[in-house]
Amino acid sequence: MNRAFNRKKDKSWMHTPEALAKHYIPYNVKFLGNTEVEAPKGTEVVKDAVRKLKFQRHIKKSEGQKTPKVELQISIYGVKILDLKTKDVQYNCQLHRISFCADDKTDKRIFTFICKDSESNKHLCFVFDSEKCAEEITLTIGQAFDLAYKKFLESGGKDVETRKQIGTLQKRIQELETENSELKQQLQDLEEQLMISHEPPAGSMSMKPPLSTDVFDMVPFSPATSLVPTPASNGCPPPPPTTLPPDIRKDLFGAEPFDPFTCGSADFPPDIQSKLDEMQEGFKMGLTLEGAVFSLDPLDSRC
Numbered sequence: 452m453n454r455a456f457n458r459k460k461d462k463s464w465m466h467t468p469e470a471l472a473k474h475y476i477p478y479n480v481k482f483l484g485n486t487e488v489e490a491p492k493g494t495e496v497v498k499d500a501v502r503k504l505k506f507q508r509h510i511k512k513s514e515g516q517k518t519p520k521v522e523l524q525i526s527i528y529g530v531k532i533l534d535l536k537t538k539d540v541q542y543n544c545q546l547h548r549i550s551f552c553a554d555d556k557t558d559k560r561i562f563t564f565i566c567k568d569s570e571s572n573k574h575l576c577f578v579f580d581s582e583k584c585a586e587e588i589t590l591t592i593g594q595a596f597d598l599a600y601k602k603f604l605e606s607g608g609k610d611v612e613t614r615k616q617i618g619t620l621q622k623r624i625q626e627l628e629t630e631n632s633e634l635k636q637q638l639q640d641l642e643e644q645l646m647i648s649h650e651p652p653a654g655s656m657s658m659k660p661p662l663s664t665d666v667f668d669m670v671p672f673s674p675a676t677s678l679v680p681t682p683a684s685n686g687c688p689p690p691p692p693t694t695l696p697p698d699i700r701k702d703l704f705g706a707e708p709f710d711p712f713t714c715g716s717a718d719f720p721p722d723i724q725s726k727l728d729e730m731q732e733g734f735k736m737g738l739t740l741e742g743a744v745f746s747l748d749p750l751d752s753r754c
Contacts, residue, residue, distance in 0.1 A: 464594045465587065471595050472602075475526040478588055479535060481518040481580035483508050485542075488565060488576045492551035497563045500576035501555065518580065525591050527599040530564070532577070542577070546599050550574070552592050554585035562589050 466476055483504045490496045508518060521541065524531040530549065532542040544566040552564040562585035563578045581588055 464597070465590055466594060468598055471525070471527050471591075471598055475524040475531075476591050478523040478525070478581065478584070478591075480521060480523055480582070480588070482521045482532065483518065483578040483580060485575045485577045488574050491565055491567065491574050494553065497551065497553050497565065497576055501561060501563060501578050504578045521579075523579070523588065525588070525595055527595050527602065530566075530592065544577070545569075546595060549592070549596075552589055554589040559583045559585055561585055564592065 470476060484507065486500050486503055488496050488500055512518070520535040522533045522535050522538070524533065527546065529543060529545040531540055532544070533540050544564070548567045548569065550565050550567065552562070554562040560580050560583055561578065562581055563576055565574055565576050567574055579585075579588075
């Protein structure tokens with residue numbers, strides 16, 4: 452292992468100061484993970500962390516899980532670890548919290564750094580697989596430390612304090628946004644409960660009984676039921692219903708009732724009319740005979 456902070460004299464910085472101070476240097480690497488370590492620095496400390504995370508990654512690989520790819524953004528403010536596809540920030544390791552950085556001389560792909568977590572105050576060792584550019588990334592982080600230290604000396608320590616205040620304010624803003632979303636959800640729940648409490652209980656409203664319908668889902672018509680006039684939309688009373696003369700009788704469909712014995716001879720053909728005449732005569736004779744049989748007149752000569 453090689454500590455990045457003790458730069459060799461034959462090594463020169465790879466990037467311009469503006470690239471690290473105003474922007475960042477990106478690297479695409481594989482993220483083996485992070486693990487808690489007991490000390491903030493030390494070669495043996497990072498060796499143990501690398502062996503542990505390599506073993507865990509080997510088990511996950513045998514189970515079919517791929518090593519996730521991330522993007523490192525290195526600047527004088529720290530090292531950001533972003534998801535390679537979504538660009539979501541997974542970790543934001545501020546530079547003043549990084550206590551150790553090293554690359555493995557036996558494996559040109561592996562490099563690590565130790566960072567103190569801002570919430571738990573635990574020291575975490577981050578391990579990466581960098582496709583044989585571990586030393587370059589280590590030197591880039593070393594250059595970022597060198598520029599940040601020079602800026603600290605030029606500002607008399609004010610720049611570091613300003614960054615700490617900005618970090619504290621950003622954390623507070625995030626907490627306030629979370630509280631705001633929770634309060635909005637509580638307000639929405641209270642509004643829903645208020646609407647439910649104002650609804651009338653079931654059965655309190657007077658509802659008219661539904662009208663019975665026929666097989667065609669229509670209200671049956673009854674000629675004996677008088678229709679109730681409905682008021683017009685303009686508020687004026689409806690016009691009175693038109694009444695027909697009492698001598699004109701019509702059925703439900705507006706036609707006069709049919710009586711085969713009162714129809715004229717011109718209404719039917721002669722053969723049908725003769726049949727009707729015979730039926731009418733037979734009906735009259737039946738009435739006469741019925742009167743004769745049941746007559747109780749004592750003066751009747753037939754008794």
